[in-house]
Amino acid sequence: MELRQLRCFIAVADALHFGHAAQQLDMLPSALGRHIRLLEESLNVRLFVRSTRSVALTAHGHKLLEEGKKIVAEVDALEAHFRRQGRLQAHTLRIGAIDSAAIALVPHLLPAFRHACPDVDVRIDENKTAQLLPKLKSGQLDMAFIRPMKESDPQLTTRFLLHENVVLAIAERHPLATRRSVTIEDIATLPLIVPARRARPHSHDVTIKLFNAAGLKPHIVQLVDEKQTILSMVASKVGGAIMPRWAARMATPHVRFVTIDHGEGAFTALPLAVAWVGNAPDAARDALLEIVSQELPHLIRQLC
Template identity: 35%
Template sequence: MRCFIAVGEELHFGRAAARLFMTQSPLSRQIRLLEETLGVRLFERNSRAVRLTAAGAALLDDARRLLALAGHAVDTARRIDKGVSGKVRIGFTAVAGYVLVPNLIAEAGEALPEIEATLHEMVTVAQVSALQAGTIDLGFMRPIADMDPELQWRLAVSEPLHLAMPAGHALAQRKQIGSKDLAGLPFIQYSATEGKYFHDLIGSVLAGTARPPRVVQQMSQTHSVIALVRAGLGVALVPASARHLHFPHVLFRPIWRDDVRAELHLIWREATHNPACRVFADFAAAYLARRA
């Protein structure tokens, strides 16, 4: 096809041969073999001129497209193999969707424009299963015990817990909340099943208080917890990033335990068959390092 296109554009075997860095004899042989394969004459030639036949003129346009498509296909395959191009499926918990994941995807769109990222919001347990099944490539999730040795992880976020309270609450004037301040207060806790990570983390904070708050509701998601706080049903301990939800009439204050922190990990499969995943994971790691 390259030989045919060169002759079709130059309409001169000598110039076409020079363009292809070959001699006229093998070029003529290539054209003859192509005509024999197709069963049509592509050129009318004599000692003075070379002209395309009607069949040759029709083939020339298609040949250019075929050659361009072949080149594009090869280039695409190479770029995908290097991870420059491709698709990455990313799982994330609801809290990661407040700021971390949107900002990361925005920066990745600038730095890795040929990698398409698709987002899937799901709880940590579901992300682990999805990683093992290969239905997602990366996940932003809470720490897990007995992690699969094939999974790699990097700390993405470490943030303190804050007390969320309705505006006008008696504790609103405090700059920091002490353990005694929560004594007997109505309290919105995370579910022991769907919100187990925060349930256990908050439980470890409250375990050292002489008189813990009074649990009135248990919810699985942070935005649901904050919604109940806004309604005046109680106070709650939530990750500091919950402030980015911008619930009106809800205030946040740091607590006495800055050492107890909510962690979010970036986790991926070490033995991934998706080169774009490795490239994106490296980019995400660098982004997290800059953010830290």
């Protein structure tokens, strides 16, 4: 029995759904199924009763879930202990950041951090939340700026920071490009390029929620993962896109950004949070968190 197989088993046992567990672990369902099959073969027992419609634990599965969680928790605690010991010698702060934070937040924080901690090197991993969380929990990152998940994770300490407003990205020669602001009703029939939900659930959902709040349905013509690709399509007149306000900083020829007048309501904005593992003190991480707290009012003015 391997630790990776055990983690896969626990994810499926908690979700009772192979697809949801695979998405949580950022792996293909076929690969997840292979890990479970190998685990069952190594233990010579069935852990799940599977049908086309449901997944349920066997008696052996319930026992392994109970004991397996204890094993994983002990391994995680042991890893955390040695990571902390290594951190005292490494003098490196490893930061994960979604694109929004990597472009609009982290660069604003680094000068103050380097002044406060001149002997600490900073490494930045820019990625999506779904890819950053496993790295954070495995100890590859010390902290991460992420889109908060709907359900809290007991391994993580998460601090909400702010909600980012959204804007309309539109081709510069489109009639809406000359407007100071638009309403959802103004773009009711506009072809839209939207992030795929599996890759960027928050960005996808904010478009849907904006239209739902107005009693309308978005005219989605293309699903795309990466924001730069979305902007390229906007420039090529494929359609418009609802994007975080920080995207207006990206130098994209032939694209204009227009304020969206959607009234009040935080549900129409994108949440940003910072997360780290556990509650143990870490001098470098805590120094950056203090700077975040000090700079938050300025950051809110920039992004909200």
